[in-house]
Amino acid sequence: MSKESVQSIVFVGGGPASGMAARHILSSPNFDTSKHKVTFITPRSHYVHLIGVLRPLVTTEGDFHTRIFMPYDDTFLKGKGELKIGKVASIVEGPEKGEAVGEVVLESGERVSYDVLVLATGYAWQGPSDLPLDLRGASDHLKSWREKIEQAKSIVLIGGGAAGIEFSGEIKHYYPEKTVTIVHRGKQLLNDLYPEWWRNQVVDKTRSMGIDVLLQDQLESVETSSEGTVTTKKGQVIAADLVVPMWGGKPNTEFIGASLGSDVLTTNGQVKVTPTLQVVGHPRIFAGGDIIDRREYKLGTKAQAHGRVLGPNVLNLVLNRPGATLRQYGGVPDGVTITYGTANSITLLGIFGGLSFGNWLGWLTKKPKDLLTELYRRRFSLGFAKL
Numbered sequence: 317m318s319k320e321s322v323q324s325i326v327f328v329g330g331g332p333a334s335g336m337a338a339r340h341i342l343s344s345p346n347f348d349t350s351k352h353k354v355t356f357i358t359p360r361s362h363y364v365h366l367i368g369v370l371r372p373l374v375t376t377e378g379d380f381h382t383r384i385f386m387p388y389d390d391t392f393l394k395g396k397g398e399l400k401i402g403k404v405a406s407i408v409e410g411p412e413k414g415e416a417v418g419e420v421v422l423e424s425g426e427r428v429s430y431d432v433l434v435l436a437t438g439y440a441w442q443g444p445s446d447l448p449l450d451l452r453g454a455s456d457h458l459k460s461w462r463e464k465i466e467q468a469k470s471i472v473l474i475g476g477g478a479a480g481i482e483f484s485g486e487i488k489h490y491y492p493e494k495t496v497t498i499v500h501r502g503k504q505l506l507n508d509l510y511p512e513w514w515r516n517q518v519v520d521k522t523r524s525m526g527i528d529v530l531l532q533d534q535l536e537s538v539e540t541s542s543e544g545t546v547t548t549k550k551g552q553v554i555a556a557d558l559v560v561p562m563w564g565g566k567p568n569t570e571f572i573g574a575s576l577g578s579d580v581l582t583t584n585g586q587v588k589v590t591p592t593l594q595v596v597g598h599p600r601i602f603a604g605g606d607i608i609d610r611r612e613y614k615l616g617t618k619a620q621a622h623g624r625v626l627g628p629n630v631l632n633l634v635l636n637r638p639g640a641t642l643r644q645y646g647g648v649p650d651g652v653t654i655t656y657g658t659a660n661s662i663t664l665l666g667i668f669g670g671l672s673f674g675n676w677l678g679w680l681t682k683k684p685k686d687l688l689t690e691l692y693r694r695r696f697s698l699g700f701a702k703l
């Protein structure tokens with residue numbers, strides 16, 4: 317890269333990890349549009365507020381079916397960056413002496429060169445959370461799930477992670493007369509990142525909401541029998557006219573492994589990073605959010621915390637200030653609220669060895685009611701979708 321040239325910072329992915337990092341960089345007094353350029357590449361014209369996705373799959377109450385789609389208006393990049401709608405298919409690393417350090421290649425064939433690259437491509441979800449890329453398609457997807465839920469009498473969810481539990485809670489809240497069952501292969505709900513004592517409390521809370529919880533069992537297909545039942549692996553027959561896959565997603569990292577070498581990924585597809593969130597062996601490429609290999613909850617709050625480290629580190633690398641050291645990500649205290657419709661919730665705070673709170677903390681944080689929708693819109697200066 318020549319000294320006179322504009323340094324290019326490229327973000328791949330438009331979620332909270334890259335959103336927070338971009339916000340930091342673009343607000344910094346050290347960011348100078350005559351010397352630095354930010355390009356934000358995402359396959360959608362709008363941010364999808366995943367935290368709010370489950371409610372509009374069940375109801376239009378609260379208008380979440382439009383509110384969760386937030387266009388990346390000019391305010392998002394503060395008029396200082398370029399938004400490029402497209403999907404990155406590969407990364408081509410160049411020699412560091414050239415005009416730029418490397419390029420990302422979009423599915424369209426377009427190439428965008430970078431001096432510093434940030435990868436935050438999140439997870440690919442299945443079933444209800446797998447929203448089409450275009451706004452109209454995503455809106456139709458939500459509507460078709462609302463119709464399926466409305467028509468079903470007995471609904472079985474496969475997978476008792478946080479999303480499965482919250483979805484069961486939404487269904488039961490809006491349709492208390494329907495039978496809702498979670499089939500989960502673990503000994504308790506959630507995964508083993510969560511403390512066992514809290515997982516037990518979550519099972520109790522979920523059951524107290526009128527949701528049936530079947531543990532240490534599995535369903536291998538979403539097909540129902542002609543009698544409207546499903547049979548679990550252990551042979552239990554459950555009434556079901558709708559089976560919903562709520563098992564975990566898969567990191568959107570195949571193109572990263574294919575481009576940078578499979579040694580940058582773990583066996584489950586997560587990106588190996590240094591404590592400064594640089595991809596191992598690739599110091600000018602950073603990664604953050606759900607895709608990184610860190611043993612912590614995959615949450616929007618964590619993704620933003622990564623962004624708070626990514627932003628300053630990317631800027632420091634670009635500014636090339638002598639003696640500047642990169643920040644390390646040391647984790648942030650855990651905090652997670654699982655909601656059951658608009659009024660009920662259970663919260664874990666990772667302080668004093670872990671504290672659990674009932675509905676009142678959810679009421680205080682407004683998560684059950686608002687699903688943090690307006691908080692995220694404000695934080696990232698996102699717009700309102702017109703559907």
Ligand SMILES: Cc1cc2nc3c(=O)[nH]c(=O)nc-3n(C[C@H](O)[C@H](O)[C@H](O)COP(=O)(O)OP(=O)(O)OC[C@H]3O[C@@H](n4cnc5c(N)ncnc54)[C@H](O)[C@@H]3O)c2cc1C
Nearest residue numbers: 329330331332333366404437438605606614615616617619
């Ligand atoms: C149903 C559900 C409920 C949730 N509830 C909560 C909650 O209550 N609280 C909480 O804190 N967290 C919650 N989460 C988790 C939270 O949404 C994620 O942890 C967070 O969104 C991760 O942020 P991210 O920036 O890593 O990725 P994402 O938000 O997933 O964003 C990834 C971005 O990358 C883009 N992308 C993917 N591939 C490419 C490519 N090849 N090229 C360009 N762009 C690409 C995507 O389109 C997207 O813009 C929930 C998640 C789901 C699915």
